[in-house]
Amino acid sequence: MTRIVVTAACDADLVADANQLAMALAFGPEDARTYTGLNWQDGAGRTYAAASWQVVPAWLDLAQSSLVRPAWDVGQIIDMDAAGRAQAALDFWAGDGPVPQARPGVLVAVAGMDGRDALAAMGLEPVPMDPLGEEGGA
Amino acid sequence: MSWAVREGGAWVPAMKRVRLGGEWVPGVVPTFDPATVFANGEQGFILDPSDMSTLWADTARETPATLTGTVAVIDDKSGRGNHMTFSATAARPQLLQDGTGRNFLRFNGVSNAGSTQEILSASKQAQMFLGARDFSGGDSNCMLEARGFFEAPGSWRIGVSSNRRYSASVRMAGNNNRYAGYNSPIPATPDLAVQVFCVDTTQTANETAAFIYNVNGVDARAEAAGIFTTGAVAIGGNALIDLGSRAGSSLFAEMDFYGAVLRYGPNLPAQTVSELEAYMAEKTGVTL
Numbered sequence: 001m002t003r004i005v006v007t008a009a010c011d012a013d014l015v016a017d018a019n020q021l022a023m024a025l026a027f028g029p030e031d032a033r034t035y036t037g038l039n040w041q042d043g044a045g046r047t048y049a050a051a052s053w054q055v056v057p058a059w060l061d062l063a064q065s066s067l068v069r070p071a072w073d074v075g076q077i078i079d080m081d082a083a084g085r086a087q088a089a090l091d092f093w094a095g096d097g098p099v100p101q102a103r104p105g106v107l108v109a110v111a112g113m114d115g116r117d118a119l120a121a122m123g124l125e126p127v128p129m130d131p132l133g134e135e136g137g138a
Numbered sequence: 139m140s141w142a143v144r145e146g147g148a149w150v151p152a153m154k155r156v157r158l159g160g161e162w163v164p165g166v167v168p169t170f171d172p173a174t175v176f177a178n179g180e181q182g183f184i185l186d187p188s189d190m191s192t193l194w195a196d197t198a199r200e201t202p203a204t205l206t207g208t209v210a211v212i213d214d215k216s217g218r219g220n221h222m223t224f225s226a227t228a229a230r231p232q233l234l235q236d237g238t239g240r241n242f243l244r245f246n247g248v249s250n251a252g253s254t255q256e257i258l259s260a261s262k263q264a265q266m267f268l269g270a271r272d273f274s275g276g277d278s279n280c281m282l283e284a285r286g287f288f289e290a291p292g293s294w295r296i297g298v299s300s301n302r303r304y305s306a307s308v309r310m311a312g313n314n315n316r317y318a319g320y321n322s323p324i325p326a327t328p329d330l331a332v333q334v335f336c337v338d339t340t341q342t343a344n345e346t347a348a349f350i351y352n353v354n355g356v357d358a359r360a361e362a363a364g365i366f367t368t369g370a371v372a373i374g375g376n377a378l379i380d381l382g383s384r385a386g387s388s389l390f391a392e393m394d395f396y397g398a399v400l401r402y403g404p405n406l407p408a409q410t411v412s413e414l415e416a417y418m419a420e421k422t423g424v425t426l
Contacts, residue, residue, distance in 0.1 A: 003206075007248065022228070030197065030225035034249070036387035051228035051249040054208060115248035116392065131278050131299050131389055 004060070007052040007118035008109040009102050012038055014089060015049050018107050020079045021086035022051070024067050025059070029077055040124040042102050048124060052115030060111060064092060170413040172399050176216045180403030181259040183379070184215040185222055187241045187397060188421055193233060197223055209233050209243055212252070216399075222381055224252040229386065231395065238423050240396065247274060247392030251383035253285070258376055259402035262339045265350075266296060266306075267414050269396035269422035271330040274298050279391035280384045282398060284377040293377060295384075296333055297391065304358070306335040306351050328354065330394075332418045332426070338405055355415060355426030396422040 010018045015035045022034035038047035067083055069076070086107055091100045094111045099121040102108050110118040119125075172184050186192060192213035193203035199221075203209045208230035212222040224230040231243040231250040245251075268282050276298065283295035292309060299305040336350035351358050379400065382391045399414055406414070419426045 001207075022226075026227045028197075030229075031227050033226050033386065034228045036249070039388050039390065051226075052246050053228040053230070053249070054232065115246040119248065126277050129278050129389060131280060131295060131297055131305075131384070 002057060003054040004057060004111050005052060005114060005118070006055050006059075006063075006109055006111050007050065007113065007115045008035075008107055009040060009048040009050040009119060009122055009124060010035065010086075010089070010107040011046060011048050011102075011104045014086060014105065014107055017082040017086035017089070018049075020082035021067075021090075021107070023073070023078045024070060024080065024083040025063055027070075028072055039127050039129070040102075040119055041127050042123050046104060047127060048102050050115075050119055050124070052118065055111075060092075060094060063087075063109075064090070170417055172414055172417055173216055175399075175401055175403075175406060175410060175414070176218065178403070180401050181218055181220070181257050181261070182216055182264075182399070182401040182403070183218060183220040183222070183254065183257075185212045185381075185395075185398045186215055186421065187212065187233065187243050187395065189215070190241070197225060203233050205233055205235055205241075207233060212243075214254075216401075218257075220254045220257055220379070222252040222254055222379075224250070231382070234394075236394075236423070240421065240423055242271075242394040242396045245382040245391050245393045245395060247277070247279070247390050249390065251386040251390060252381040253386060254379045256376055256378045257402070261402040261404070262292075263403060263405050264294065264308075264337045265399075265401045265403075265406055265411065265414070266294070266333075266335045267399040267418045268296055268333045268335075269331075269398070269418045269424070270333075270391075271394040271396075271422075272298055272303055272392070273329060273394070274392040276303070277392070278389060279382075279393070280380065280389040281382065281391050281393055281395075282400070283380045283384060285380055285385055286377055292339065294335070294337060296335055297389070303329075304331060304333060304353055306333065308337045308339065330422060330424060332415060332422055332424045334411065334415050334418075336405065336411065350411065352415065354424055355419070 018035050019032045022031045034051045035049035038049050040048045040050050089107045091106050092109045093099050100108050102122040102124050108122050193209050194211040195201040195203045197210045199211050210224050210230055214220040228249040229251050231245045234244050235241050280295055280297040284293040286293050294308040296306045331353050334352040
């Protein structure tokens, strides 16, 4: 089965909405934790959450079509308004033209590159982090 | 079971390697079963991506995983039920196979991350065996970590730290909660490594608290950095274990994961440590 890697990034203000969209386009309530830490930064030092996953080609159209509550969400846990806001903020790149740069208020998504390559193409780099914090050590 | 390793460009039957006088020497064809180290009720897990019967494509564990697809659960083979779960779709690593036919899980360094249930243990000794390839390029990450590393004495981690390839640490009590552990500089180790980290926090000397840290069969403690305090603390306590990140939200690892054994329990005999090390070496294809 053909699969495509999709990688997306957004700033902190959009994380909650983006996680609602992730649930609406995926398979269960676990997807509410798709975007977690603000581990990436742009050249201006603004931070972003990112996620990267595999999809079948048909998903690319689904992500840009009118949202429908998925069949699994019988309890209506998805905030479809929030998901709609995230979708409206989507800047989706699938190979044509320059890769859109990560920026506040926009959910930038890139299809067809490995996760870290896609984030680099968006102008993002990892936020430096010491696993042991300020105390240092091994 | 047929075992083979590549030596001098040719495939030859693998020989169990045991330590004699500090040297690895050929022994007999291995029959070691890692589950035996859990025979007395010890806590922990065995994660083995080479065993397809333990890999699931969904968190309900109804659909078997397939090569090139993603994995949602790795069953624990220790018998303790500490399965590794990758909940969100974006958390799931891809199941691949290397040129030698060995299965591994590729973690993308962006959002792939798994965790177990909380593991209850009052043990002050623990042993970790990890087979993984780091391709982070030196970015810090957490390959295997007890949740709450910053908060809880006794918690531990194995990963990449500050432009050093591979480090292992356990957080000790007292003296501002510093650490005992080791860094291994990047030039000293290959990207594919079997790491063995054994901890005994009942020891009173810093250097013996983390008393084994081997990278590919080599004692890596000579590269020690940041060895600090001491103090008996429980390892693990009541913590879940993260694979490939810190708490699923930071320090995501770019790694190929070949397997892991974690055991909370009394220190193992040196022979058993060597057998577990050899087991993990066979899973990764590393020659010790």
